[in-house]
Amino acid sequence: MRKYLSLALVASLAFACSPEEKTEVIDYTQLSDEERLEVATEIAQNTIMVDGHVDLPYRMKVGGFTLQREVLDVSVRTPDGNFDFPRSKEGGLDAPFMSIYIPAGLQQTPGSSKALADSLILMTERLAETFPDKFAMAYSPADIEKNFAEGKVSLPMGMENGSALEDDISNVEYFHGRGIRYITLTHGKANLIGDSSYDTVRLYNGLSEYGEQVVAEMNRVGIMVDVSHVSDETFKDALEVTKVPAIASHSSVRAFTPGFERNMNDELIQALAKNGGVMMINFGGTFIDSAYAAGANKVREHLVNYLAENNLSRRDSAAQAYIAEYTAANNPFPTVQRVADHIDYVKNLVGIDYVGLGSDFDGVGDSLPTGLKDVSMYPNLIAELLKRGYTKEEIEKICYKNIFRVWKAVEDYAASQS
Template identity: 35%
Template sequence: MKLFSIGKLKRKMLGPEEASPLLAKPEKFEHSEDNSRGLSSRWLTWGGVLRFVIYWLVVVFVIQHFTGWASKVVDAVVGLPKDPRKAAKRILAKAPVIDGHIDLPILVRGLYANNASAFDLNGELPQHVDIPRLKQGQVGGFFWSAYAACPDWIGHDDGPDFLNSTWRVRDTLEQIDISKILIEKYSDTFQLALTTHDIYHAIRHGKIASMIGIEGAHQLGNSIAVLRQIFTLGARYVTLTHTCHNAFADSCGTLPSKWGGLSPLGYSLINEMNRIGMLVDLSHTSDDTARQALKHSKAPVIWSHSSARAVHTHERNVPDDILSMVGIGENKTDAVVMVNFAPDFVADPGEATVQAVADHIEHIAKVAGKKHVGLGSDFDGIPSTPTGLEDVSKYPELIAELLVRNWTRSDIEGLTNKNLLRVMKGAENVAHKLQKQGVEPAYEYYDKRTDLGRRQEL
């Protein structure tokens, strides 16, 4: 087919006298009014080409950088696959799981003495986590738990006032060290993430965002100064207690209460965590500690690996009266409760299944709201797993179960990462505000220490 120019077509229809002079080709170039019109026409033509090129560059940019949004539009029009497993994988491709608590570092300590050359994460590790299974489970990030057991777990006695040396700070630093070594060694898979921006960047570039959490304030050596240094080394949450009381707070363990919740130093610790942007983690804490921390914290908080007590009775799980304190609005504190997969916390012996874990998720969503629930598996830190959630490759099975229960794509995206990211961003914003206001570091220290002089009055 022959293509005609607009000018030729118009001249053919109107005749040479009636055709627009802007479409007529000048015989030669002269500095005349008519030639100026011809020159303007050329510039208009090139301007059209330029606009066309810019338009398509913008289209390509949008396609490259907002494919997730485009996918959602397609899903809204066409719908997700009817098969819940296929639908789960589709959702996770754009909203991968960020797990609040994985104990890979303590596994490496226990089995390989923190020797990163003694095993290959690209191979199959003996418990629940390795790189092939992380990719199969569509994991976008997780908190590496830098864990050092309570002193009595390893035969140490830190004394009634927690003053006896127990090497907990040393062991914590070693856990941070091996986590960062592994993140760097397998940098084609992992990327250290210190901010929400880092997490988005890692996921966008196909990496697994790697954050570090400290599982117990007994690992701080009774010192708020140690908190600051651990933050500098990359930690982004501290669990206020493990299964032992410490100088800052009471644990949910079976021991009689020592502080009635938070100690005076515990309130100062939370103030400093808010100031620097360290997330307050309430897993393992006593109910009184959790209630007081929720009321006192200026920033959103997390439960990195806890489930719902109303579904299964366990002191580690969160009761409904505390869940009801969680929310956005007056007399509420923004938070995310990241559900633990440990069978003992999920169901009676032999009854822990992927469906039972989904029950915990649904209950927390019912009481606190779907914007306040996440996933904190405790993989590599638990001796057994629920049926259907045997390792990190099985997250899609849990998402499929929730889809069967009529959870929407938006609900799932909140569960897998957006709820946590909102809370993290909230803590970052509070820290920025407090630092901009010039709030000074917390200088309080544990008053039972004998190695420091008394505070000098000016």
């Protein structure tokens, strides 16, 4: 224990000194993996960490009800999922953006998308109200800083799928009033705003006219424009319209996943950097490694055939045991190093000021890489970055300073319009 404290103290002193006072800087690349993880854990605990996308609200709504308890209690350690309070504190996660996720299928029923958004927002608020010593709502960087000082996990909110705006532009201001601080313009299908990367149908070849109005209104009221999930043309159109920096709340680098439009190619990464925005790296296996995607498809095909041949359903205990064993043995899970590769790629292409973390925890199932299976494991990623020569200042930018810069610019522009 004392070895850990002394190492952490040396690290903090090395970074706290001014250039004139600094006599020695630790070369973290020369430490052992164990020593580096100790330093990484200390950094995670003492640095604000923002994650651009955690799907807890929808997990609570869909998977939270059991016969044993009325609702999923994430104030204590949970046996499943990727997020709860104890693991969040262990990993140093201070501000996971709660994803107010709206399935694209609801677009067919007017009013249902907005109703679900309201329901998930209310559920998030009740989490903070029920456990005020552990969670707190956050509507600005200043709120997160205050909650961090009090040891609470902040719950800022982003709405995943602008379909909840329906066809009423006044809903942009309405949802800002409800606490939404970014809106992902589309999700799995084109909506009234624009085209989606996952949809083969291109209704507008980019943003619709209504979508242009939505982006302008988001600027006016102070909601960040999120270009994750949109088609390449919608992405470009959104950057043309917005007057402030945008974000990609949970997207990764397409160079590692050729042909996967959901990720960002070099042109889009460079455009977002020129806009002053930030790209928040998704941890999901299919997002970070094409080999995993191909392997997962083979595993999925095998399991479907196995279940059919043995007349089993996925709920059968024998099936679950086989699925777990076969998946563990045959899925080519990427590792934490691959997530660091994506961060490296963005840093090398456009600079450290334009990259952040957007895990998609509780939203990408069991595809998460080895070493980043839940929110307790962020120090593993920080340790890998230290091993690659990243400085504490660079890690702070990745963890929160880059997204705070964008968020404050959006706030300042909105304040100038009032």
